[in-house]
Amino acid sequence: MSLQPKPQLQFADWLAAERASDQGRTEFLDGEVFAMAGGSEAHNLICGNVLRELGTRFKGRPCYVYTSDMKVRIESANLGTYPDVMAVCGERRFWDERRDVITNPTLIVEVLSDSTESYDRGDKFAYYRGIPSLSAYLLLSQHRVGAELFLRQGGGDWLLRTYSDLREGVPLIALDAVLPLSEVYDKVEFGPES
Numbered sequence: 001m002s003l004q005p006k007p008q009l010q011f012a013d014w015l016a017a018e019r020a021s022d023q024g025r026t027e028f029l030d031g032e033v034f035a036m037a038g039g040s041e042a043h044n045l046i047c048g049n050v051l052r053e054l055g056t057r058f059k060g061r062p063c064y065v066y067t068s069d070m071k072v073r074i075e076s077a078n079l080g081t082y083p084d085v086m087a088v089c090g091e092r093r094f095w096d097e098r099r100d101v102i103t104n105p106t107l108i109v110e111v112l113s114d115s116t117e118s119y120d121r122g123d124k125f126a127y128y129r130g131i132p133s134l135s136a137y138l139l140l141s142q143h144r145v146g147a148e149l150f151l152r153q154g155g156g157d158w159l160l161r162t163y164s165d166l167r168e169g170v171p172l173i174a175l176d177a178v179l180p181l182s183e184v185y186d187k188v189e190f191g192p193e194s
Contacts, residue, residue: 009033011078018071025082027081029078029079030079031078042142043142049187050084050109050140052183054179061089062089063088066087066088068082068085071102072108073102080101083110086107087175088133104132105133106134106174107136107138107172107175108138110137110139111139112139112140113142129158135152137158140184143191146162146163147184149163149170168181
């Protein structure tokens with residue numbers, strides 16, 4: 001007896017269902033669909049702060065910052081997902097005329113949670129590295145002041161820089177911007193486990 005292959009969902013089918021749904025977001029990975037959890041207050045404050053700061057720094061410039069409602073498509077991994085924050089400097093490329101799926105982000109920001117931290121650091125970062133336009137990947141802790149910035153180097157390697165002092169700014173070189181940690185963590189209250 002042989003096993004029958006499991007039917008695989010196509011990206012276009014997932015995208016159509018995702019656009020039509022009001023039941024919460026999912027992630028598409030190589031034919032499979034995974035539910036995405038909601039975020040905590042700290043998670044939402046950090047994302048909002050990053051959006052505000054980048055939006056302010058991009059005024060009058062050809063750079064765009066997107067909320068977690070904008071999807072990214074990674075062809076090399078057959079992945080469709082929702083980064084917490086995403087930015088594009090220069091020409092924006094969209095999956096189709098609906099303009100709700102970006103294919104060429106410059107920066108992706110993920111706020112780490114207990115349930116997604118290992119994925120964000122591991123497999124998801126490996127998938128993101130397959131995006132030719134991506135030059136910076138920023139991980140932000142929601143339990144303490146902490147930023148890990150991965151920068152793509154000329155040869156394709158990634159350089160890690162860490163920041164943990166509210167007086168520091170995270171230099172987003174490809175975006176010609178600095179993200180002050182005091183602003184990223186504005187109004188964020190850390191719990192006793194922090």
